[in-house]
Amino acid sequence: MESKWTEVDAFFEHQFFTDSENCDMHDILESSRSGGLPDIQISASQGKMLQLLVRMSSASRVLEIGTLGGYSTVFMARALPDHGTLHTIELEPEHARIAQANFDRLGLQERIILHIGDARHHLQSMVDSNDSGFDFIFIDADKVSYPDYLKLVRNLTKPGTVIVADNIVRGGELVNPATNDENVRGVQEFCTALSQCPELETSGIQTVGNKGYDGWTISVVV
Numbered sequence: 001m002e003s004k005w006t007e008v009d010a011f012f013e014h015q016f017f018t019d020s021e022n023c024d025m026h027d028i029l030e031s032s033r034s035g036g037l038p039d040i041q042i043s044a045s046q047g048k049m050l051q052l053l054v055r056m057s058s059a060s061r062v063l064e065i066g067t068l069g070g071y072s073t074v075f076m077a078r079a080l081p082d083h084g085t086l087h088t089i090e091l092e093p094e095h096a097r098i099a100q101a102n103f104d105r106l107g108l109q110e111r112i113i114l115h116i117g118d119a120r121h122h123l124q125s126m127v128d129s130n131d132s133g134f135d136f137i138f139i140d141a142d143k144v145s146y147p148d149y150l151k152l153v154r155n156l157t158k159p160g161t162v163i164v165a166d167n168i169v170r171g172g173e174l175v176n177p178a179t180n181d182e183n184v185r186g187v188q189e190f191c192t193a194l195s196q197c198p199e200l201e202t203s204g205i206q207t208v209g210n211k212g213y214d215g216w217t218i219s220v221v222v
């Protein structure tokens with residue numbers, strides 16, 4: 001079955017991606033691979049889906065937690081209007097260096113602001129500086145810290161803000177209450193916390209594809 005998932009992802013890319021999109025995204029993956037980054041970025045179909053969600057929400061200010069090589073970042077940045085900005089936070093300086101080179105090469109250096117270090121620190125600074133908030137937030141970093149990230153980003157939203165979180169389903173382990181995996185516990189706590197945020201309406205969507213079986217939560221501030 002998994003080979004079918006991969007085949008269908010390839011079909012979507014072939015049908016729905018332009019040649020220049022394919023080429024740019026391929027270059028980002030290549031630079032990530034040659035830089036020794038782990039191959040854990042979202043799939044191309046998911047990246048394009050994220051781009052559509054950013055567009056559908058008419059977002060002009062986007063926040064990403066977990067840049068890696070900038071693959072998802074570029075998809076989202078390309079959905080922004082001319083005056084739009086995307087803040088992305090990466091813990092590892094070497095990942096950030098590769099991501100910044102990708103943004104520069106694609107001419108996105110004005111639109112994307114890359115912060116290096118612990119996301120908790122950068123998010124708290126944004127809260128302290130009375131940042132006016134984001135229209136769209138994508139959480140895709142260490143799973144153990146998802147509950148912390150949610151606590152902080154709740155102060156950076158406004159009505160209509162969309163929050164998407166990656167890697168929630170984890171091959172179905174999400175629903176294993178006896179798990180010893182701290183990453184699974186992280187996403188379980190994150191889902192509990194989401195359900196206890198009165199300002200958020202949330203659902204989950206399971207995904208299959210060339211990245212296996214996983215899923216997103218999608219929330220909106222009402």
Ligand code: DHB
Nearest residue numbers: 040041042140141166167
């Ligand atoms: C891992 C992290 C991710 O964000 C992902 O999409 C897949 C795997 C990981 O840390 O293993």
Ligand code: MG
Nearest residue numbers: 040140166167
């Ligand atoms: Mg992920």
